[in-house]
Amino acid sequence: MVDVPYDTIAGVPPAEVAEVELYHPKSWWTRYVFSQDAKVIAVQYSITAMAIGMVALVLSWLMRLQLGFPGTFSFIDANQYLQFITMHGMIMVIYLLTALFLGGFGNYLIPLMVGARDMVFPYVNMLSYWVYLLAVLVLVSTFFVPGGPTGAGWTLYPPQAILSGTPGQDWGIILMLASLILFIIGFTMGGLNYVVTVLQARTRGMTLMRMPLTVWGIFTATVMALLAFPALFVASVMLLLDRLLGTSFFMPTLVEMGELTKYGGGSPILFQHLFWFFGHPEVYIVALPAFGIISDLISTHARKNIFGYRMMVWAIVAIGALSFVVWAHHMYVSGMNPYFGFFFATTTLIIAIPTAIKVYNWVLTLWRGDIHLTIPMLFALAFIITFVNGGLTGLFLGNVVVDVPLSDTMFVVAHFHMVMGIAPIMAVFGGIYHWYPKVTGRMLNEALGRFHFWVTFLGAYAVFFPMHYLGLLGMPRRYHDIGETAFIPASAHDLNAFMSVAALIVGFAQLVFIFNLIWSLFKGKEAGGNPWGAASLEWQTPETPPGHGNWGKELPIVYRWAYDYSVPGAARDFVPQNEPPAKLSPQGAHP
Amino acid sequence: MAVAIILLLVAIASVVFHLFSPWWWTPLASNWGYIDDTITLTFWITGAVFVAVVAFMAYCVFRFRHKEGRRADYNPENKRLEWWLSVGTAIGVAAMLAPGLVVWHQFVTVPAGATEVEVMGQQWQWSYRLPGKDGRLGTTDARLISADNPMGLNPDDPNGKDDIVVQNDDLHLAIGKPVKVLLRSIDVLHDFYVPEFRAKMDMIPGSVTYYWFMPTRTGTFEVLCAELCGAAHAQMRSKVVVEEEKEYHAWLEKQRTFAELSGQRNVAKAAYKTGSE
Numbered sequence: 001m002v003d004v005p006y007d008t009i010a011g012v013p014p015a016e017v018a019e020v021e022l023y024h025p026k027s028w029w030t031r032y033v034f035s036q037d038a039k040v041i042a043v044q045y046s047i048t049a050m051a052i053g054m055v056a057l058v059l060s061w062l063m064r065l066q067l068g069f070p071g072t073f074s075f076i077d078a079n080q081y082l083q084f085i086t087m088h089g090m091i092m093v094i095y096l097l098t099a100l101f102l103g104g105f106g107n108y109l110i111p112l113m114v115g116a117r118d119m120v121f122p123y124v125n126m127l128s129y130w131v132y133l134l135a136v137l138v139l140v141s142t143f144f145v146p147g148g149p150t151g152a153g154w155t156l157y158p159p160q161a162i163l164s165g166t167p168g169q170d171w172g173i174i175l176m177l178a179s180l181i182l183f184i185i186g187f188t189m190g191g192l193n194y195v196v197t198v199l200q201a202r203t204r205g206m207t208l209m210r211m212p213l214t215v216w217g218i219f220t221a222t223v224m225a226l227l228a229f230p231a232l233f234v235a236s237v238m239l240l241l242d243r244l245l246g247t248s249f250f251m252p253t254l255v256e257m258g259e260l261t262k263y264g265g266g267s268p269i270l271f272q273h274l275f276w277f278f279g280h281p282e283v284y285i286v287a288l289p290a291f292g293i294i295s296d297l298i299s300t301h302a303r304k305n306i307f308g309y310r311m312m313v314w315a316i317v318a319i320g321a322l323s324f325v326v327w328a329h330h331m332y333v334s335g336m337n338p339y340f341g342f343f344f345a346t347t348t349l350i351i352a353i354p355t356a357i358k359v360y361n362w363v364l365t366l367w368r369g370d371i372h373l374t375i376p377m378l379f380a381l382a383f384i385i386t387f388v389n390g391g392l393t394g395l396f397l398g399n400v401v402v403d404v405p406l407s408d409t410m411f412v413v414a415h416f417h418m419v420m421g422i423a424p425i426m427a428v429f430g431g432i433y434h435w436y437p438k439v440t441g442r443m444l445n446e447a448l449g450r451f452h453f454w455v456t457f458l459g460a461y462a463v464f465f466p467m468h469y470l471g472l473l474g475m476p477r478r479y480h481d482i483g484e485t486a487f488i489p490a491s492a493h494d495l496n497a498f499m500s501v502a503a504l505i506v507g508f509a510q511l512v513f514i515f516n517l518i519w520s521l522f523k524g525k526e527a528g529g530n531p532w533g534a535a536s537l538e539w540q541t542p543e544t545p546p547g548h549g550n551w552g553k554e555l556p557i558v559y560r561w562a563y564d565y566s567v568p569g570a571a572r573d574f575v576p577q578n579e580p581p582a583k584l585s586p587q588g589a590h591p
Numbered sequence: 592m593a594v595a596i597i598l599l600l601v602a603i604a605s606v607v608f609h610l611f612s613p614w615w616w617t618p619l620a621s622n623w624g625y626i627d628d629t630i631t632l633t634f635w636i637t638g639a640v641f642v643a644v645v646a647f648m649a650y651c652v653f654r655f656r657h658k659e660g661r662r663a664d665y666n667p668e669n670k671r672l673e674w675w676l677s678v679g680t681a682i683g684v685a686a687m688l689a690p691g692l693v694v695w696h697q698f699v700t701v702p703a704g705a706t707e708v709e710v711m712g713q714q715w716q717w718s719y720r721l722p723g724k725d726g727r728l729g730t731t732d733a734r735l736i737s738a739d740n741p742m743g744l745n746p747d748d749p750n751g752k753d754d755i756v757v758q759n760d761d762l763h764l765a766i767g768k769p770v771k772v773l774l775r776s777i778d779v780l781h782d783f784y785v786p787e788f789r790a791k792m793d794m795i796p797g798s799v800t801y802y803w804f805m806p807t808r809t810g811t812f813e814v815l816c817a818e819l820c821g822a823a824h825a826q827m828r829s830k831v832v833v834e835e836e837k838e839y840h841a842w843l844e845k846q847r848t849f850a851e852l853s854g855q856r857n858v859a860k861a862a863y864k865t866g867s868e
C-alpha cells in the first residue's frame with residue numbers, strides 16, 4: 001500500500017510527563033473571565049465574534065430591504081446604505097470570520113488536536129482576546145459618534161475615505177482605523193501563540209504529517225495572517241496620519257467640494273496595493289481553516305480516511321504561498337500599469353489548480369465511503385457546492401480581460417459572498433455542530449439543526465446565485481438605488497425583491513441556530529466523550545468537556561495519523577490516534 | 592436519497608436558470624465582442640466542472656450513504672488519479688487563460704489611429720474634453736481649477752486653446768472610429784462605465800488612466816460610475832451618444848472651445864464689473 005504516515009513509531013518512551021506549569025485559576029473571576037485557558041478564550045472569542053456578526057447580519061437585512069424595495073424605507077438613505085455595507089463587510093470578514101476561525105476554532109482545537117496542555121503563552125493569549133474585544137467595542141462605538149460610521153466601503157480607499165463627500169468622515173473613519181489597528185495587535189498576540197504551539201508543543205508521535213488538516217489549515221492561515229496583516233497595519237496608520245495630521249501618503253493634489261486642499265504628491269494606488277496585499281491573503285485566511293475543518297468533517301462522517309492527505313497538506317501550503325503573489329487581481333481596473341495584468345492573471349489562475357485538487361480530494365473521500373448524513377456532513381456538502389460555485393466564478397474575475405466588464409458589479413458581490421461568505425460560514429456551522437458536543441458535553445438539537453441547515457443553504461444559494469446575472473447585466477455594486485436606468489429591465493427589480501425576501505428568511509434561520517445553541521446547553525442530549533466515533537486526538541480527552549490542562553496526568557502518545565477510519569481488520573470503524581498498534585497485526589498492511 | 596436529489600436539483604436548477612435567465616449582458620455596442628466570447632467560453636468550462644462535481648457528490652451520497660453493515664473502503668492515496676486530475680485541471684485553466692491574455696493584449700494596445708477623448712470625473716458629475724483642430728489636448732493641473740476653468744486647463748498651453756469642453760452635457764462619438772479615452776479625476780476615485788462598451792477603468796486624482804474601444808452601434812448609452820465615490824455615487828450619470836460621422840461633425844461644430852469659453856466668461860465678468868461700478 002501507500003506510504004502515508006500511519007506507521008508505527010518504534011520505541012516511544014513511556015509517558016512520564018511532569019506537570020506543566022499552568023496558571024490554575026484561583027477564583028471564578030480568573031476561571032471564566034480573565035482565564036488563561038485556551039478553551040475558555042476560544043469560547044470568549046466565539047461568542048464575541050458571533051455577537052458582532054449578528055450586527056452585520058442585521059445590517060444585511062437593512063441593505064437587502066433597501067435593494068429589494070428601494071424608496072420604501074425612509075430611514076435608509078444613500079449615506080446610511082454606504083455605512084451599512086462598510087460595517088457589514090468589515091465585520092463579516094475581519095471581526096467575525098477571522099476572529100472566529102483563528103481565535104475561536106484555533107484556540108479550542110490546536111492544543112487539543114496536537115496533544116498540548118494549552119497554548120504556549122497563555123497570558124499573551126488572554127491579552128489577545130481582551131484587545132480583540134476592545135477593537136470590537138471601538139468599532140461598535142462608531143455607530144454612536146457624530147456623523148456615524150464610515151461609509152467608505154470595506155476597502156476604505158482614499159482619497160474618498162477621508163474626504164467630506166463620504167459619510168463618517170469625522171469620527172467614523174478615525175475610529176475604524178483605530179479599531180483595525182487594535183485588532184491587528186490583538187491578533188498578533190494570538191497568532192504567535194498558534195504558530196509556536198503547533199511547532200513546539202505537539203505531543204510525542206504527533207509529527208507534522210500526522211496533524212489533522214484542521215490544524216494545518218489554521219496554522220497556515222495564521223502564518224499568512226502574520227505576514228499579511230502588517231500591510232493593513234501600516235496602511236491604516238498612514239491613512240490615519242493623512243486624515244489627522246495632513247500628511248499626504250495617499251493623497252495627490254486634489255479638490256474637495258470645489259476647494260483646493262493642502263494635500264499633494266501622494267498615491268491612492270499605493271493604498272490599494274497595501275490593502276490587497278493584506279486583502280487577498282485574507283480571503284485564504286478565512287478559507288484555509290474552512291478547508292481543514294471540511295476535510296475533517298467529511299472524513300469523520302463518511303467514515304473514510306481523507307483522500308490524498310499529503311496532497312491536501314501541500315495544496316494548503318501552496319495556496320498559502322501563492323496567495324501572496326496574486327493581490328493585484330483586485331486592481332485590474334484600478335489604473336495601475338495594465339501590463340501587470342498578464343502576471344497577476346497567470347498567478348491567479350495557477351492557484352486554481354491546488355484549489356481544485358482539494359475539491360477533488362473531498363469528493364473522492366466520499367467515494368465508497370459510509371456516508372452518515374449528519375448535520376456536520378450536510379454543511380460540508382453545502383460548503384463544497386458553494387465553494388466550487390464561488391471558486392469557479394473566481395476564474396472569471398481572475399482572468400483579467402473578463403474582469404473588465406464584471407468588476408465592481410453585482411457579479412463580484414455574488415462571487416465573493418459564495419466563496420468567502422457563504423462557504424466559510426457553512427464550515428463554521430458544520431464545525432460548531434461537530435465540536436459543540438466536545439465543548440459543552442451535549443449535542444445540538446437535531447431537528448432544529450436540520451431546519452437551520454436547509455433554510456440557510458438553499459436560501460443563501462437563492463440569494464447569491466441569481467445575483468451573478470444582475471452583475472452580468474451591468475448592475476454596479478454599492479448602489480443604494482439603481483433608479484431609472486435604461487438598460488435595467490423592470491424584471492431585475494422583481495429579482496431583487498425575491499433575493500431580499502430570501503435573505504430575510506435566511507436571517508431568521510440564524511435566530512433558530514442561536515436559540516439552539518442556548519437551549520441545547522441545558523437541554524441537549526448528553527454527548528459522551530466521542531459521539532461521532534472520531535479518530536483525532538481532541539475526542540480522546542479523559543474528560544468531556546476537557547479540563548484545564550486537557551489531558552489529566554499523562555499526555556497522550558500518538559501512533560498514527562488522524563484518519564484511520566474503516567481500517568481493514570480493525571474491530572471498530574475508527575482507530576483513535578493515540579491507540580497503540582496491535583502487537584501482531586495480521587499482514588502488516590496496517591500497523 | 593432526498594439529500595442526493597436536492598443536491599442534484601441545485602445543479603440542474605443553476606443550469607436551467609443560466610439558460611433561461613432573462614437577465615443577461617446588454618447588447619454589445621463596441622468592438623469588445625472578444626470579451627463576451629471569453630466569458631461564454633469560461634461559462635462552458637466552469638459550468639461543466641460545476642455540474643460534474645455536484646453530480647458526482649450527489650451520486651456518492653445516493654450510492655454510499657450509511658446502511659446497516661456498510662463499511663467504507665480504506666484508500667489513502669492514488670497518485671495516478673491525483674496526477675491526472677491535476678493535469679486535466681491545468682489544461683482547463685490554460686484553455687481559459689490563453690484566450691484571455693490574447694484579448695487583454697488587444698485591450699492594452701491602443702491602435703495608432705485612435706482619437707483621444709478626455710473624461711473627467713468629479714463628485715458627482717462627468718465632464719468631457721475633445722482635442723480641437725490641432726488634434727492635441729492641452730495640459731491640465733488640478734491647481735488651476737476655478738469657476739472659470741472647471742477642468743483645470745492650462746491657459747498658457749497653446750494646444751489647449753482649441754480644446755472642446757463639454758460640461759453638463761452628453762458626450763458624442765462617431766461610429767466606427769477607435770477612441771482612446773483618457774481618464775482623469777480631480778477629487779476621488781471614479782470609474783467611467785458604459786455597460787454596452789464592456790470596457791471600464793478607474794480614474795485617479797493625480798494621474799491619467801486610459802482604455803480604448805471602437806463604437807460599433809449608434810444609439811444613446813448610459814454612463815455610470817463604477818468606483819465608490821461618496822454619497823451620490825449612484826446618481827453620477829451621463830450619456831454617450833454614438834452617431835454617424837456626419838451628425839457627429841454637426842454636433843462638434845456647435846461645441847465651444849476652451850478659448851471661447853474662458854474668453855467669454857472673462858468678457859461677461861468684465862462687463863459685470865463695469866456695469867456695477
Ligand code: HEM
Binds near residue numbers: 067463507
Ligand atoms: C445572508 C447573508 C448575507 C447577506 C444577505 C449579505 C448581503 C450583502 C449586501 C446586500 C451587500 C452590499 C452589496 C452592494 O450594494 O454592494 C453586501 C456586501 C458585502 N458583504 Fe454581505 N451579505 C451576507 C453575508 C456576508 C458574509 C457571510 C460575508 C463574509 C465574508 C459578507 C461580506 C460582505 C462584504 C465584504 C461586502 C462588501 C462591502 C463593500 O462593498 O464594501 N457578507 N452583503
Ligand SMILES: [Cu+2]
Binds near residue numbers: 279327330
Ligand atoms: Cu484576491
Ligand SMILES: [Cu+2]
Binds near residue numbers: 824
Ligand atoms: Cu463617481
